[in-house]
Amino acid sequence: xxxxxxxVLLINITFCAARVWNDTGVGTIVFEEAxxxxxIPGGPTTAGQPVSELQANLLDIHNQRLTQxxxxxxxxxxxxxxxxxxxxxxxxxxxxxMAVNVNNQLADQIANNTLRFGGFAALSMHNATEAALExxxxxxxxxxxxxxxxxxxxxxxxxxxxxxxxxxxxxxFWQTVTDLDVPVYFHPRDNIPLIQNLQYSHAPLLIGAVQxxxxxxxxxxxxxxxxxxxDRFPNLKxxxxxxxxxxxxxxxxxxxxxxxxxxxxxxxxxxxxxxxxSPGLRVQNPNGLPMQRNVSSYFQTNIFETTSGNFATDxxxxxxxxxxxxxxxxxxxxxxxxxxxxxxxxxxxxxxxTPEELLALKRGRAIDxxxxxx
Numbered sequence: 001x002x003x004x005x006x007x008v009l010l011i012n013i014t015f016c017a018a019r020v021w022n023d024t025g026v027g028t029i030v031f032e033e034a035x036x037x038x039x040i041p042g043g044p045t046t047a048g049q050p051v052s053e054l055q056a057n058l059l060d061i062h063n064q065r066l067t068q069x070x071x072x073x074x075x076x077x078x079x080x081x082x083x084x085x086x087x088x089x090x091x092x093x094x095x096x097x098m099a100v101n102v103n104n105q106l107a108d109q110i111a112n113n114t115l116r117f118g119g120f121a122a123l124s125m126h127n128a129t130e131a132a133l134e135x136x137x138x139x140x141x142x143x144x145x146x147x148x149x150x151x152x153x154x155x156x157x158x159x160x161x162x163x164x165x166x167x168x169x170x171x172x173f174w175q176t177v178t179d180l181d182v183p184v185y186f187h188p189r190d191n192i193p194l195i196q197n198l199q200y201s202h203a204p205l206l207i208g209a210v211q212x213x214x215x216x217x218x219x220x221x222x223x224x225x226x227x228x229x230x231d232r233f234p235n236l237k238x239x240x241x242x243x244x245x246x247x248x249x250x251x252x253x254x255x256x257x258x259x260x261x262x263x264x265x266x267x268x269x270x271x272x273x274x275x276x277x278s279p280g281l282r283v284q285n286p287n288g289l290p291m292q293r294n295v296s297s298y299f300q301t302n303i304f305e306t307t308s309g310n311f312a313t314d315x316x317x318x319x320x321x322x323x324x325x326x327x328x329x330x331x332x333x334x335x336x337x338x339x340x341x342x343x344x345x346x347x348x349x350x351x352x353x354t355p356e357e358l359l360a361l362k363r364g365r366a367i368d369x370x371x372x373x374x
Contacts, residue, residue, distance in 0.1 A: 027075030041088030057335035188213030311345035
């Protein structure tokens with residue numbers, strides 16, 4: 001023992017110590033809850049909410065936010081940088097530096113009340129290795145509970161290069177996530193102007209949560225599935241908000257159409273390259289990596305969803321049928337969604353869920369997912 005520097009021993013002891021948090025046994029745990037710092041790409045406004053009020057709520061942690069937590073029975077809240085955050089910074093060096101800055105500031109701002117607050121790492125996703133290193137630092141040194149990425153990473157001199165995390169070049173990042181055994185939350189972002197103008201200039205009211213967010217982010221999540229990320233990392237845990245960005249509502253069509261596409265690709269492969277085809281071989285997708293299972297199966301093993309900003313009881317019950325309540329957790333999406341609205345929704349579930357199911361939705365699965373009691 002005396003061969004190790006005392007500072008290293010102190011760090012190790014601190015990291016191994018059990019987390020102390022506000023465990024009332026009945027309160028909720030929420031974790032799609034935004035925060036920001038001045039001078040960084042911030043989140044969009046919501047209908048009817050003044051920009052000044054939204055910005056004040058995003059900057060605040062210990063005043064109105066904590067007061068509303070107390071008033072609405074929230075035991076613990078995990079904070080993350082408001083969209084698009086680092087994913088809205090195209091220069092790799094600037095993005096990497098800002099990610100470190102954001103993470104350090106979040107850790108500093110919650111250091112005096114870790115009983116009530118935890119953090120998700122903000123990451124520059126320009127470089128998979130650098131993202132892995134920063135995630136490792138935030139988990140082991142800052143005590144964060146995972147990471148949140150705001151969909152694709154914009155890049156390039158004209159801000160029009162999009163980086164997705166479903167290609168083999170990101171395997172080093174996903175290996176680190178798996179080794180650390182923490183989840184990564186995939187959150188929506190505003191599209192770059194090029195995409196937004198092409199797709200939504202005809203109907204600007206579809207920008208944002210009405211249509212754009214789910215349409216864009218669901219494509220990224222399905223890319224993780226179809227490009228084999230969960231096959232290569234079977235223990236990987238990904239979280240998707242807003243009741244799964246509509247994917248669980250469409251799983252039958254996705255699975256059956258995927259199978260039809262697979263047969264079509266097999267036919268084309270045989271027709272165009274008969275000498276390379278063997279009926280005993282697994283046919284790979286056009287991007288080179290096989291998708292070994294149906295999308296629905298990944299919602300049983302790798303993907304969780306939350307109720308954030310989508311307080312639809314009937315839809316929740318339908319998703320209980322499609323993916324199961326053990327894959328669904330409660331969250332709010334504050335300050336873009338009002339905390340009392342979430343409270344009214346989750347408390348109203350007493351009429352449709354058993355007490356055990358409701359407690360698991362409100363807190364039990366989050367305690368397990370984030371290992372709060374380990």
